[in-house]
Amino acid sequence: MTTLHSGVVLTPEERLARRRLIVHDALSLLTLFLITAVIFALTWLLHRSFEDHREELGRRWKTRGEQALAAGHPQSAIEALRSALAYVPDRGTEIELATALADAGKTTEAMAYFSTLWDSAPGDGTINVQLARLAARQGNEATAVLHYQEALDGTWQGNGYDRRREVRLELANYLLSRGKSDQARTQLLIAAGNAPDDPAIKIQIAGMMEKAGDLDGALGIYRTLSTRHGAPVAALSGAGRTSFELGMYRAAADYLSRTLAQADAETLPEAERDADRGMFATADRIQLLFPAYDLPARLRAERILSLRNTAHARLAACSAAPATAAALGDLVDRWNQLPARLTVSGLEQDPDLEQTIFQLVCDTETVTASACGQPSGDDALILRIAKNPGAVEQP
Amino acid sequence: MSAERPMSVTTAPSETMAAAAAPSVAEAVAAIPNATSTIERIAPSRGERLFLVLSIFIGVISGLLVVAFRIAIEWIRILLLGSAPHPGQDRLLVVPAVMGLVVAAMVLWFFPAARGSGVNQTKAALYVYDGYISIRTVIGKFLTAALAIGSGHSLGPEDPSLQIGAGVASIVARNLRLSRRRMRMFAPIGAAAGLAAAFNAPISAILFVIEEVIGSWSAGVLGSLVLAASSSVVVARAFWGSEPMFRIPSITMKDWRELLAYAVLGIFGGLLAPLFSAALGFLRPRLRALPRWTLILQPAVAGLMVGAIGYFGFPEVMGAGYGAIDQAMHGEFVWQLLLGLVFLKLAATILSFSSGTPGGMFAPTLFIGAMLGGAVGAFEKHFFPGLTGTVGAYALVGMGVLFAGFLRVPLTSVFMVLEVSGNYSIILPVILANTIAFLLSRSLQPVGIFEIFTRQDGLDLPSMEEQREEAVLHVEDALQPVSVPVVRGAYTIQTTSEVLTETHASACLVEFLDGTWYVLSDAELTGLAATLTPETPLQRALPAERAPQLFPDMPLDSALHYFPRWPLLPVANRAARGTIEGTLTLEDVLTRYRGTTSG
Numbered sequence: 001m002t003t004l005h006s007g008v009v010l011t012p013e014e015r016l017a018r019r020r021l022i023v024h025d026a027l028s029l030l031t032l033f034l035i036t037a038v039i040f041a042l043t044w045l046l047h048r049s050f051e052d053h054r055e056e057l058g059r060r061w062k063t064r065g066e067q068a069l070a071a072g073h074p075q076s077a078i079e080a081l082r083s084a085l086a087y088v089p090d091r092g093t094e095i096e097l098a099t100a101l102a103d104a105g106k107t108t109e110a111m112a113y114f115s116t117l118w119d120s121a122p123g124d125g126t127i128n129v130q131l132a133r134l135a136a137r138q139g140n141e142a143t144a145v146l147h148y149q150e151a152l153d154g155t156w157q158g159n160g161y162d163r164r165r166e167v168r169l170e171l172a173n174y175l176l177s178r179g180k181s182d183q184a185r186t187q188l189l190i191a192a193g194n195a196p197d198d199p200a201i202k203i204q205i206a207g208m209m210e211k212a213g214d215l216d217g218a219l220g221i222y223r224t225l226s227t228r229h230g231a232p233v234a235a236l237s238g239a240g241r242t243s244f245e246l247g248m249y250r251a252a253a254d255y256l257s258r259t260l261a262q263a264d265a266e267t268l269p270e271a272e273r274d275a276d277r278g279m280f281a282t283a284d285r286i287q288l289l290f291p292a293y294d295l296p297a298r299l300r301a302e303r304i305l306s307l308r309n310t311a312h313a314r315l316a317a318c319s320a321a322p323a324t325a326a327a328l329g330d331l332v333d334r335w336n337q338l339p340a341r342l343t344v345s346g347l348e349q350d351p352d353l354e355q356t357i358f359q360l361v362c363d364t365e366t367v368t369a370s371a372c373g374q375p376s377g378d379d380a381l382i383l384r385i386a387k388n389p390g391a392v393e394q395p
Numbered sequence: 396m397s398a399e400r401p402m403s404v405t406t407a408p409s410e411t412m413a414a415a416a417a418p419s420v421a422e423a424v425a426a427i428p429n430a431t432s433t434i435e436r437i438a439p440s441r442g443e444r445l446f447l448v449l450s451i452f453i454g455v456i457s458g459l460l461v462v463a464f465r466i467a468i469e470w471i472r473i474l475l476l477g478s479a480p481h482p483g484q485d486r487l488l489v490v491p492a493v494m495g496l497v498v499a500a501m502v503l504w505f506f507p508a509a510r511g512s513g514v515n516q517t518k519a520a521l522y523v524y525d526g527y528i529s530i531r532t533v534i535g536k537f538l539t540a541a542l543a544i545g546s547g548h549s550l551g552p553e554d555p556s557l558q559i560g561a562g563v564a565s566i567v568a569r570n571l572r573l574s575r576r577r578m579r580m581f582a583p584i585g586a587a588a589g590l591a592a593a594f595n596a597p598i599s600a601i602l603f604v605i606e607e608v609i610g611s612w613s614a615g616v617l618g619s620l621v622l623a624a625s626s627s628v629v630v631a632r633a634f635w636g637s638e639p640m641f642r643i644p645s646i647t648m649k650d651w652r653e654l655l656a657y658a659v660l661g662i663f664g665g666l667l668a669p670l671f672s673a674a675l676g677f678l679r680p681r682l683r684a685l686p687r688w689t690l691i692l693q694p695a696v697a698g699l700m701v702g703a704i705g706y707f708g709f710p711e712v713m714g715a716g717y718g719a720i721d722q723a724m725h726g727e728f729v730w731q732l733l734l735g736l737v738f739l740k741l742a743a744t745i746l747s748f749s750s751g752t753p754g755g756m757f758a759p760t761l762f763i764g765a766m767l768g769g770a771v772g773a774f775e776k777h778f779f780p781g782l783t784g785t786v787g788a789y790a791l792v793g794m795g796v797l798f799a800g801f802l803r804v805p806l807t808s809v810f811m812v813l814e815v816s817g818n819y820s821i822i823l824p825v826i827l828a829n830t831i832a833f834l835l836s837r838s839l840q841p842v843g844i845f846e847i848f849t850r851q852d853g854l855d856l857p858s859m860e861e862q863r864e865e866a867v868l869h870v871e872d873a874l875q876p877v878s879v880p881v882v883r884g885a886y887t888i889q890t891t892s893e894v895l896t897e898t899h900a901s902a903c904l905v906e907f908l909d910g911t912w913y914v915l916s917d918a919e920l921t922g923l924a925a926t927l928t929p930e931t932p933l934q935r936a937l938p939a940e941r942a943p944q945l946f947p948d949m950p951l952d953s954a955l956h957y958f959p960r961w962p963l964l965p966v967a968n969r970a971a972r973g974t975i976e977g978t979l980t981l982e983d984v985l986t987r988y989r990g991t992t993s994g
Contacts, residue, residue, distance in 0.1 A: 010437060018437040025445065028571050032452050036459070043459045043466075047634050050466045057478045083479035086718050089638075101727070112726025112786055 058088030065096060074104035091117070092157075095126050102130065107137055125154035129167050136174055144174060165191055165201070169208065176211050184212045192221060199225055203234050206242075215242045226255065233262045237276055240283075247388035249283040249290070251395055256280035286381050290392050291358060301347035304354050304361075307382060308342065311361040314379050318372040327371045334360055362386035442577050450584055450619035453567055454626025457560035457588035461627065462634045464537055464559060465593070468552055471545025472714060480547075480710045487547065487705040487713070491698030494546030498539045498752060499694040506535020512748070512755045513558025515848050517586045518608055518856045526565050526579040533562030539753040543694070547713035549701050549743035551758020553593040560589020560627070580616055583608045584623045591624035592631040594757075595640060596814035600624045602807040607845060639817030640717070641724050641791065654827055656782055660771045660789060661796055661828035665835025667767060668800030671741060671760075672840050676847045678749040683851075690751065697750035701743045711736060712743045715758035720794075723769040726786040730773035736766040756844075760801050761794045768793015784824070791816050792824050799829035800836035803843040808833075870954060871947035873987035874966055874977040879903050884913075888936055889929035892920055902962050904942075905933050910973030911941040912965045947976060951987065954979055 010018065065080035077100040084093050094117055102110035111134045117127045132147035148171040156163045168191045175184035192205045202221050209218035219242040225235035240255030256276050259265055265273060291303040315335065319328050338357065339346075347354050365383040369375055375383055385392055475490045502510050509532060520528045540555035564585025568578050583604045591600035601620045609616065682693055704712050711719035723733060744759035772789020776782050791812055799808035812825045837843075842850075849856045879900045882891050884907040895903055895917055905913040915937070923936050943957050945966045957964055958981040968974040 014437045021437065021441070025441070025571065029448065029452075032449075032567065036452060036455055039456060039459045043463045043634070046463055046466055050470060053470075053473070057473070061479065079479065079481065082718075082722070087478070106727075109725070109727045115785060116725050116787060 054087040058084050058086075058090075058093075060084075061087065062090075062093055062096075065093070065100065069096060069100050069103070072103075074100045078104060091121070091124075095130070099130060102134055102137075107134055110134055111138070123150070123154045125151045125156040125160070125163060125167070128154050129170070132171075132174075141178055145171070148174070161194075165194060169204065172208055172212070176208070181212045185209070185214045185217070188212055188214065189217065192217065199228075199232050199235065203232065203238065206235075206238055210238070210242060210245075215246050218242045219246065222255075226258075231258075233259055233264050233268060236262065237268060237272065240276060240279060244279045244283055247384065247391040248394045249286040249384075249392050253280060253283035253287055254395075256283060282381065282384075285378075286385060286392065289378060289381055290385055290389075291354070292393050294393070297348045298344065301344045301354065304347055304357050305342060305344055307361045308357050310378050310382060311364040314368050314375060315364050318368040321372065324371045328367065331360075331364055331367055334363075358389075362389060442573055445571060445573060446577055446580075446619055447622060449564075449567055449571065449581070450622040451626045453560070453564045453581065453585050454588040454591075454623035455630050456567065457556075457563045457585055457623070458592040458627030458630030460537070460559050460563060461556045461589055461592035462631055464541060464556060465552060465635075467537070467541040468545045468715075471541055472547070475546050476713070480705065480713065482706060482708045482710060484706070487710060488699065488702040491547040491702040491713070492695045493698075494542055495548065495694035495696070495698030495750070495752060496691065498543045498546075499691040501535070501539050501542075502751065502753060503691055506531060506539055508532040509535035509539045509753045510751050511753065511848070512554035513556075513561075514554050514607065514755075514845055515852065515854070515856065517558055517561040517582055518845075518849075519854060520561060520565065520582040521579055521608060522856050523854075525575050526568065526582040528558070528562040528565040528582065530562070530566055533559055533566065536562070536753060540755075543747075543752045543754050544714055546698065547702060547705065548694070548698055548747040548752050548754060549712055549714070549716070549740060549759055550747050550752060550754020550756070551715045551761075552755060553590060553757035554755025555753060556589040556593035557586045557755075558589070560585040560587070560592070560623075564588070564623075580619070584616070584619045587620045588623040588627035592627040594811065594815065595628060595631055595635065595637075596811060597621075597624040597628045599807050599811040599814050602810055603804055606804045606807050607802070640815040641721060650781075650783075653782055653784060654824060656772075656775050656779070656784065657789075657792055657824035657828045658831055659775065660768055660792055661831030662835060663767060663771055664764065664793065664796030664800045664828065664832035665839070667737070667741075667763070668797055668832060668836040669840035671745075671763070671797075671801050672836075672842075672844045672847060674741070674745045675749060675844065676851070678745055679848070680851045682749050683751070693750035694747075694752040697746040697752060700746050704739050704743055709736065709739050712740045712762075716740065716762040717758065720762055720765045720790070723765050723790045724787040726769075726773070728766075728769060728773075730770045730777065733766045733770035733773060737763055737770060740766065757798075757802075760797050764794040764797030765790040766793070767797065788821060788824070791818070791821060792828050795825045796828045796832040800832035801844060803833065803837065803845075805829055805833045868951040868987060869947065870945055870949045870951055870966055870979060873951055873979055873983045874947060875979065875983050876977050877904070877965075877975065879963065879978065881906060882915075882933065884908065884934035884937075885932050887930050887932055888920065888924050888927060891915070891933060892924060892929075895920065904965055904975070904978070905937065906973070907934060907941075912967075912975065913937055913940075914942050914961050914963055914965065916962050945979065951984060954984060955981075958984075 061080050061084035065077045065084055068074070068077035068080055078097065081093055081097040081100055084090075085097060094113070098110050098113040098117065101113060111131070114127055114131045114134065118124070118131060121127060128147045128151035132144045132151060135141075135144035135147060148167060151167045152164055152171070168187050172184040172187040172191065175181075175187065188205055188209050192202070192209070195201050195205055202225060206218040206221035209215075209221070219239060222235045222239035222242060225231055226239045236255050236259040240252050240259055243249075243252035243255055256279055259268075259276055260273070260280060268276070289303065289307065291300045291307065293300070295303070312335065315328065315331060319325055319332065338360070339353075342357075347357070361382060362385065365375065365379055365386050368379075369383055374380065475494065476486060477484065480487060508516065508529070513536060516528070516532075520526055536555050536558050540550070540552065544550050544552055561582040562585065564581040565578075567585075568581040586608055587600045587604040589600075590603060591597040594600060601617075601624050604620060605617075683690075685693075701713060711722075719736070722728060723736075728736070740759060740763050744756065744763070747754065748756060748759075769786050769790035771793065772782075772784065772786045775789075776784075776786065794815075795808045795812035798811060799805045802808070808829045809822070809825050812829075813819060813822065880894045880898045880903040882894055882903050882905055884905055886894075886905075891903065891905075895901075900917075902914055902916040905915050907913070913933075915933070923931075927936050942961055942965055945954055945957075945964050946969050947966055948969075954964055963978045963980045965975040966977050966979055968976050
């Protein structure tokens with residue numbers, strides 16, 4: 001460290017002293033270096049030991065927190081996860097803590113926590129979906145949808161494929177709850193397109209499609225599942241239900257009879273089974289009433305005549321009220337234009353008349369339903385047929 | 396060389412300072428180099444080079460010791476208070492009280508210099524003891540502060556880290572034969588290294604040492620400060636990682652009016668800081684004035700009271716409290732709880748510190764500031780939901796606010812917030828709120844907390860705050876128009892003599908072609924005339940020496956040491972070489988100083 005070229009003329013004694021000083025400084029610095037190395041080694045050992053201990057504590061508290069969270073004790077989970085974070089700061093634990101805060105109803109705190117996490121990882125799927133849930137809880141629809149979308153586009157640890165589908169279904173559910181059926185249907189269509197070959201998932205999607213009003217889409221999924229060997233009873237029930245809602249009573253009766261005949265029909269909820277039974281009875285009765293084209297001509301004529309009698313009686317009852325007489329004027333005129341006497345054999349010979357009468361029957365039930373209120377008995381069934389006569393016999 | 400030791404070593408007025416001087420005079424003398432002048436002759440640049448190399452060593456060793464110190468605190472906390480202290484645990488009451496007793500015994504009987512925070516002790520080492528801090532003080536500070544903080548006393552590890560760093564520097568430096576000036580400067584360098592490692596914030600540490608310990612910017616020291624602080628932070632980060640202490644979301648100021656919300660926080664901070672100072676200033680001397688036998692009980696009683704706060708529901712106030720600060724940053728507390736924590740921590744810290752328990756005030760200050768910021772932010776956001784800043788952002792600004800208002804280090808407070816958060820987006824609110832807090836606090840409590848402690852300890856260390864604001868006189872303040880004749884270098888001795896005779900002046904200014912000046916007195920001219928011919932031009936007659944270059948912006952005291960040689964001094968213009976703006980005489984300077992003193 002001593003300057004060798006100081007520019008000062010030194011005496012021999014001074015040169016010797018300078019040499020000694022150089023040696024002294026070099027030895028001092030070497031000693032200092034060795035002391036530093038020893039302190040470093042000691043500190044490193046201390047640190048490593050301490051870190052091991054911290055990690056152990058962190059793991060222990062994290063496990064406790066996760067168990068509490070899974071057991072539905074968010075408050076205990078918060079305390080345990082906070083302790084875990086104090087020892088091992090880790091994004092996963094932070095997310096769990098924020099989730100526990102949210103589960104404990106501490107929405108503001110959870111929102112702030114997740115916002116902090118989001119700031120450092122805006123593309124994290126888990127954080128975004130949690131923020132979406134919190135925004136949904138706070139009634140902030142735009143933010144919720146935005147975060148759901150960011151979660152769908154974001155990164156996921158583990159099986160991102162499944163997590164994205166779950167988020168998409170959650171988003172669809174949320175949209176449904178907000179009355180945004182169109183947007184929900186879009187999400188469900190994508191989910192259905194990407195869904196794995198898992199009946200449970202497909203049934204879930206189809207069920208949501210029903211809620212979103214996409215009965216055709218739901219029926220398509222149920223049908224596909226129903227064609228399988230050992231079709232799930234939920235799929236058969238769903239197919240029956242959606243067929244029924246679409247006015248496809250032949251198909252509904254078929255699916256519902258299969259549902260009720262299934263050995264595992266007992267697995268369906270009682271209310272659902274009762275509903276299935278009711279729908280089956282209705283669909284069965286409609287099939288007995290409906291003048292299908294593939295029926296023998298005589299039977300078809302008999303059914304049309306029977307329908308004519310029922311509808312005419314309904315019209316007469318409805319026209320009796322003075323307030324509705326005027327509204328039914330056109331209908332009465334059309335009835336008056338029919339031949340005064342109709343026979344089964346006559347109708348059998350005149351398919352056009354059959355069709356005219358069937359159309360008039362349908363129109364009568366529709367108009368009287370709006371003028372005199374919802375009918376009951378066979379009138380109600382004819383009204384169902386009238387809504388979409390072409391669908392009744394669809395397989 | 397024993398004469399170089401200040402006599403005050405053995406007559407230090409306070410207990411603290413007496414403790415700092417605890418080693419014997421013989422030990423102190425042995426630590427001082429005894430051939431400084433010889434060394435400077437045979438190796439003139441050795442000191443400067445060693446200074447820089449040692450700064451790195453000091454930084455590394457300080458960093459290692461601070462890491463070990465933090466580990467010791469944490470480990471003691473886990474061992475004594477458990478891995479997750481929560482209200483209702485008996486140990487929260489017992490541990491701080493018992494450890495208070497142990498720490499008090501250690502301080503009283505083994506490490507008397509370990510008492511207090513460490514900042515003033517470091518200043519005393521710089522200004523009183525030639526940078527001397529004994530190895531016993533370092534060990535004592537390490538052990539007692541670790542035990543106290545680890546057992547839950549409401550104190551922080553930063554100030555002790557600062558003193559440990561300063562102690563390391565002192566120990567390292569005195570084993571090499573360095574000049575007393577350099578020896579003295581090692582204490583603040585080590586202090587910066589210790590603080591930098593404790594905060595993981597090198598810039599703040601450097602600024603704090605400059606603002607509070609050294610008091611001025613000096614290029615020579617600045618290089619060593621930077622080297623030491625950087626080295627210690629590198630070491631600390633090698634162990635702890637480079638993550639900033641706290642993380643908060645970025646702040647986007649959508650509306651400048653939002654700054655008003657932060658200004659309100661600055662006002663609250665400016666009001667709270669003097670309260671904190673006043674309470675400490677009131678309680679500390681009263682506890683110290685109690686009979687000596689009570690000194691051993693005071694930390695125990697303080698520990699019991701702090702433990703009671705934890706036992707009955709608020710364990711967050713125990714220890715340094717960084718975990719709770721992090722929770723506040725994440726908005727985990729409602730504003731009522733945050734406000735409660737402000738006052739509970741305030742009480743806990745006042746008790747812990749006033750009882751003489753070793754430990755620092757930085758962490759408690761940050762804690763109280765963060766809770767105050769969080770409370771004000773949450774309250775404001777509750778009533779003005781349009782505010783975009785998160786509670787975390789307010790908590791972060793709050794930390795800086797109290798730091799500026801309480802510790803009176805405005806520049807450090809701004810950089811500290813930036814460094815501990817790694818978030819630059821918050822700078823505007825921080826500057827605004829800190830400035831308001833600093834100015835308000837200073838107007839309400841003119842004397843800063845370190846100054847209060849210094850006075851209570853019977854010391855007279857320089858107040859850096861006062862120094863910063865001291866009006867320094869410059870040459871221009873005493874400058875007078877040229878009233879003596881001006882002659883050129885080409886003038887002969889005879890011509891010059893005639894000019895002086897005509898003007899009855901006692902001296903004249905001689906101007907040379909190269910723009911330099913000489914001040915020629917009547918007596919000197921007479922001497923020249925006696926030895927040289929009258930036709931001799933001045934430029935040949937006068938020696939090569941020229942009058943010193945003074946400029947109007949130079950400190951006035953810089954002119955003083957020229958007067959024994961020169962009867963008056965020309966003051967030159969920096970923009971036009973050779974042009975003088977006036978002259979300065981000793982009488983002018985003294986008159987100006989007298990005017991300042993009387994004024």
